[in-house]
Amino acid sequence: MALRPKLAFTAMPTALLLAVLALPVSVIAFAVSYADFEQFSPVVWMFVVLPVVWLAAAVLSIRDAIKWRSWQRIAGVVALLAPTVLLFNMMLSPRFFFHQLFTFRPLDLHLPTQGFALFQKFSVCTQESGCPSRNTVTETKTIKLVKVPEGCCSLVVLNGQGKEHKVEAFHVSLNGKEVNLPPADSPQIAAVRLGNSDEVTVQLTGTADAFIYVIVSYTGKKESPSARP
Numbered sequence: 001m002a003l004r005p006k007l008a009f010t011a012m013p014t015a016l017l018l019a020v021l022a023l024p025v026s027v028i029a030f031a032v033s034y035a036d037f038e039q040f041s042p043v044v045w046m047f048v049v050l051p052v053v054w055l056a057a058a059v060l061s062i063r064d065a066i067k068w069r070s071w072q073r074i075a076g077v078v079a080l081l082a083p084t085v086l087l088f089n090m091m092l093s094p095r096f097f098f099h100q101l102f103t104f105r106p107l108d109l110h111l112p113t114q115g116f117a118l119f120q121k122f123s124v125c126t127q128e129s130g131c132p133s134r135n136t137v138t139e140t141k142t143i144k145l146v147k148v149p150e151g152c153c154s155l156v157v158l159n160g161q162g163k164e165h166k167v168e169a170f171h172v173s174l175n176g177k178e179v180n181l182p183p184a185d186s187p188q189i190a191a192v193r194l195g196n197s198d199e200v201t202v203q204l205t206g207t208a209d210a211f212i213y214v215i216v217s218y219t220g221k222k223e224s225p226s227a228r229p
Contacts, residue, residue, distance in 0.1 A: 013073050015060035019080035022053045026084040034096060046091055050084060057081060099161055117153055117194060118143050118216040124167060125208040135208065140201045143216065148194055151219045155179055157188045158213040167206035172214060175199055192216065 029042035061074045095101045120141050125131040155174070160166035172179045174192055176199075181188040200214060 013060070013064055015057045015064060015077045016073060016080075018053050018057045018060070019077045022050065022057075022084055023080050026050060026087050030087045030091065033091065034099070034101065046088060050088060054081060054085075097161070098158075099164070115149070115218045116215060117145060117218070118200060118214060120200070120214050121211055122202045122204060122214060123211040124204050124206045131208040134206065136203065136205045138201065138203045140199055141214075143194060143198045143200060145194060145196055148196065149218050153192050153194050153216050154219050155181075155190050155192045156213075156215040156217065157181060158215070159185070159188075160210065160212070165209050165211055167204045167210040167212055169205045170212055171203045173201040176201075191219070 025045060029045040032039050032042040033046065057077055061077050064070060064073050090096055090101065093101065095103075118141065122139055124135050124137055126137055126139065155172065157170070157172060159170070172181065179190050179192060181190050194216070200216070202212070202214060204210065204212065
C-alpha cells in the first residue's frame with residue numbers, strides 16, 4: 001500500500017503559515033474597509049494586527065534562514081506578504097478614503113500641504129442625538145493654537161465620501177459667525193482667520209449615515225491688509 005504524504009499546517013514553517021493566513025484576511029479587510037471605513041474590525045486588522053504579523057514573520061524567517069539555510073522559505077514569505085504591504089499603503093491613499101481608488105479621474109481636494117489646524121468628521125448620527133432615519137444635529141469643536149502661523153487659513157468642507165453619505169444641508173460657523181462657503185458640490189472652500197482659540201460649529205441635516213469633513217488648513221500665503229475683514 002502506497003503511503004500518501006500528509007499535508008498539515010503543522011508541517012509548514014510558522015513564518016510561511018502566518019503569511020498564508022495574512023494574505024486572504026488582508027484582502028477581505030481591505031475590501032470591507034473600502035466599502036465602509038467605519039467598520040472597526042478590518043481597520044484594526046490592517047493597522048494593528050497586520051504590522052505585528054509582519055514583524056513576527058520577519059523574525060521567524062530570519063530564525064529559519066539561520067537554522068535551516070533555506071532562502072526559498074524567506075522568498076515564499078516575502079512573496080505572500082508583499083501584497084499585504086501594497087494593500088496597507090493603498091489604504092493610506094486619499095483615493096482610497098474618497099472612493100476614487102479605481103478611477104482615473106484626477107483627485108484634487110484643494111488642500112494645502114503646509115499643515116492643518118483641524119481635520120474633523122461631523123456626522124448626523126451621534127451618541128448625543130441618536131441615529132434616527134433623518135435628523136438635524138449641531139456640534140462644536142474648539143481649535144487651540146499656541147501661535148497662529150502666517151498665511152492662515154482656509155476652511156474646506158467635504159460632503160460625504162465620494163457620491164455617498166452626503167448630508168442634505170449644513171451650516172458652518174466660526175466663532176458664532178457663519179462661514180460664507182461658495183455654492184459648489186464638494187469640496188467647498190472659504191478663507192478664514194484664526195486666533196489662538198476658536199470654535200467651529202456645524203449644523204447638519206440628513207440621514208443617519210450622512211457626514212461631512214471640515215478641514216482648516218494653512219494656506220502658506222500672507223494676507224494683504226485690504227483682504228482682512
